[in-house]
Every structure is written in C-alpha cells, then in structure tokens.
Amino acid sequence: xxxxxxxxxxxxxxxxxxxxxxxxxxxxxxxxxxxxxxxxxxxxxxxxxxxxxxxxxxxxxxxxxxxxxxxxxxxxxxxxxxxxxx
Amino acid sequence: xxxxxxxxxxxxxxxxxxxxxxxxxxxxxxxxxxxxxxxxxxxxxxxxxxxxxxxxxxxxxxxxxxxxxxxxxxxxxxxxxxxxxxxxxxxxxxxxxxxxxxxxxxxxxxxxxxxxxxxxxxxxxxxxxxxxxxxxxxxxxxxxx
Numbered sequence: 233x234x235x236x237x238x239x240x241x242x243x244x245x246x247x248x249x250x251x252x253x254x255x256x257x258x259x260x261x262x263x264x265x266x267x268x269x270x271x272x273x274x275x276x277x278x279x280x281x282x283x284x285x286x287x288x289x290x291x292x293x294x295x296x297x298x299x300x301x302x303x304x305x306x307x308x309x310x311x312x313x314x315x316x317x318x
Numbered sequence: 319x320x321x322x323x324x325x326x327x328x329x330x331x332x333x334x335x336x337x338x339x340x341x342x343x344x345x346x347x348x349x350x351x352x353x354x355x356x357x358x359x360x361x362x363x364x365x366x367x368x369x370x371x372x373x374x375x376x377x378x379x380x381x382x383x384x385x386x387x388x389x390x391x392x393x394x395x396x397x398x399x400x401x402x403x404x405x406x407x408x409x410x411x412x413x414x415x416x417x418x419x420x421x422x423x424x425x426x427x428x429x430x431x432x433x434x435x436x437x438x439x440x441x442x443x444x445x446x447x448x449x450x451x452x453x454x455x456x457x458x459x460x461x462x463x
Contacts, residue, residue: 314452
C-alpha cells in the first residue's frame with residue numbers, strides 16, 4: 233500500500249502519556265492495528281500508551297471503528313480511552 | 319437540539335423553554351447530571367472532548383432516539399472544561415405524546431451519552447488528578463437497547 237498522511241489525535245490519558253494532542257503521521261500502514269504497531273516502535277512513551285489496545289478506542293474520521301479497520305482514504309485517526317460522558 | 323458548551327446552563331430555564339416550544343406533547347421528561355463529590359476532597363471535574371466528533375456523535379445518538387420513539391423533540395446539552403462540585407454537567411430533555419416514549423428515550427440518550435459520546439472526565443482532588451475509568455455497567459447498559 234502507498235504512503236498516506238494522517239492527522240493523528242490523542243485524548244485524555246493517551247494524550248498525556250504521549251505528550252502531545254495531535255501530529256501528522258506519514259505511513260504505509262494498511263490498518264489501524266498496523267499503525268499502532270508502527271507507533272509502538274517509535275519511542276517508549278508510544279509503547280506505554282499503546283501497551284494494551286483493549287483499553288483503547290479508535291475513531292476514523294470522527295466515527296468509532298475497530299482496530300482491524302483499513303486506513304485507505306482515512307484523513308483523521310483518533311485514539312482515546314473508553315468514553316466517560318454523561 | 320444539541321449544544322456542547324463550556325458555559326454553565328440553567329437547567330430550569332432550559333426545560334421551560336424546551337417545554338414551551340413543543341406543540342402537543344403531553345409528556346416532558348428531563349435529566350440533569352451534576353458534579354458530585356462522592357469520596358470527599360473533589361475540587362473540580364475537568365471534561366475533555368473531541369470537538370470535531372462531539373456534535374456528530376451527539377447528533378447521531380439523538381437521531382436514533384427520535385427515530386425509535388414517538389418524540390416531538392429531544393434536547394441534549396453537554397459541557398466541557400472545568401466544573402466545580404454542584405455544577406450541572408449535562409442535561410437531556412425529551413417531549414412526547416405519551417410518557418413511556420419520553421422516559422425511555424431519555425434513558426436511552428443517557429446510556430449512550432455515557433459511553434458513546436467523546437467526553438473524558440478527570441477528577442481534580444486535593445491529592446492529585448485522576449481520569450475517571452469507564453464502568454463495565456455503563457457498557458452493559460447499552461445491551462438493553
């Protein structure tokens with residue numbers, strides 16, 4: 233798969249652990265899980281934030297998605313813990 | 319109507335306005351969520367959200383409620399930012415011809431807001447700050463719909 237540029241957002245403790253709210257990521261990852269693997273390999277803070285993906289949720293272009301979802305055509309990826317609204 | 323705001327809201331005033339604007343609804347139900355200091359020592363609640371997704375998610379949840387129950391209207395207000403104990407976090411109001419629709423739709427909205435709207439709560443106490451963990455019960459509550 234060819235490279236694409238993604239706007240990657242982090243919220244709540246994921247944002248705190250990684251240390252930034254948003255970044256541009258150029259990647260050839262085919263799925264969310266591939267992207268997570270790539271980010272984990274970057275630095276310890278990413279490895280810590282993505283250590284347990286069962287504790288995380290992901291949204292693709294502002295819609296909740298699964299970790300095996302493809303990234304083709306996606307512009308924005310957001311990672312966050314389970315939501316606690318209400 | 320959906321409103322996402324940092325400003326406090328007046329739950330009574332909102333409810334009166336909502337009720338006055340729905341025609342022919344014999345039943346109006348409302349729920350207001352308030353910051354509570356359960357363990358003692360809570361100084362504030364900080365609510366983070368995902369602006370680009372929030373209104374979209376709330377709109378989709380509201381649309382589901384309107385489609386599923388016979389509602390005249392539904393209102394959702396949710397705040398973000400720093401809130402002190404006693405302040406309103408959010409409110410929902412539903413109006414219908416019959417009370418069962420109004421009650422059930424309000425509960426549905428609440429259940430979905432808890433775990434499908436992109437908000438995250440952080441409790442600031444005298445001893446430090448901690449993110450509020452999601453509860454398995456809240457996720458399980460979606461199962462009944």
